[in-house]
Amino acid sequence: MCGIYGITEHNPTFIQKYIQTCKHRGPDGEKVWWDPDHKLTLGHNLLSIMANPQLSIQPWKTPKGNTLVYNGEIFNYYELKQKYNGKGFAGITGCDTELLAWGLDEFGLDFIDEIDSMHGFAYYRKDEQQLWLSRDHAGIKPLYYAQVKEGLVFGSEIKGMIDKVPGSRKMDNLAVSFMARTGINALRNTFFTGIKKLLAGETIVYDIAKKQITKFNFQSLNIMIGKEGDLSIFIKFNTIDKLKKFENESNQFIEDLKKTFVFKENQYAGVFVYNYESEATSSQIKMTEPV
Secondary structure (H helix, E strand, C coil): CCCCECCCCCCCHHHHHHHHHHHHHCEEEEEEEEEECCCCEEEEEEECCCCCHHHHHHCCECCCCEEEEEEEEEEHHHHHHCCCEEECECCCCCHHHHHHHHHHHHHHHHHHHHHCEEEEEEEEEEECCCCEECCCCCCCCCCCCEECCCEEEEECCCCCHHCCCCCCCCCCCHHHHHHHHHCCCCEECCEECCCCCCCCCCCCECCCCCCEEEEEEEEEEEEEEECCCEEEEEEECCCCCHHHHHHCHHHHHHHHHHHHEEEEEEEEEEEEEEEEECCCCCCCCCCCCCC
């Protein structure tokens, strides 16, 4: 495993401390990089699994002058290398970071759908002043973030950012309640107030100038069975408009379920959550993915 870290301000001291806090994540190299305009500082611990560590040091400068920090592995690296051979991808290092950097430069967020991977990465698109954070579809690689007065802070582990996020040593009641209820915490909230996690298959786009998240890109439908037999269904949407459309079109579906189950309902931006208690009288639910 590697470790990735960042904050949207010029603060190499903080990032170096973050790297040292998580140095167990990678013994093969470490580096801090900051944007010359002092809008972003990135850091990385390297565990090299594919190439010469000296050829894999991150943060990684992309062919178009953007910057990438990446933790993971692209399992179809060789297939994609062959596919794009002669089409712009050099493939000099034998490192999948090189492929990811090139693909994001060339195809943007669409390239994520091409890679078969476990990953957590941050990609700084300089001209647009955007920071993309992404997590693999299975949620294998962790990635946490928080919005603070400096803008956005993120990293592979929570412990390096706690002192940067006011109030984070206070327990998040919603996350704790959900964990107690279902045996897992599938919410964006972590147990630390103010610190969030990217959900499995999720990419967010952060506008550095505006200091706000401008896009959530959801990729999946999660259905989970709790330890007491409880069922939670999460339907994730790319936009709030799509969420509202689903709500308007699914009234009968919801009413039918209410007649069948002891029913509780929660809603929050971007996600519609159904909770059904263990007294449910039916074990089968048929659902179609929202369009």
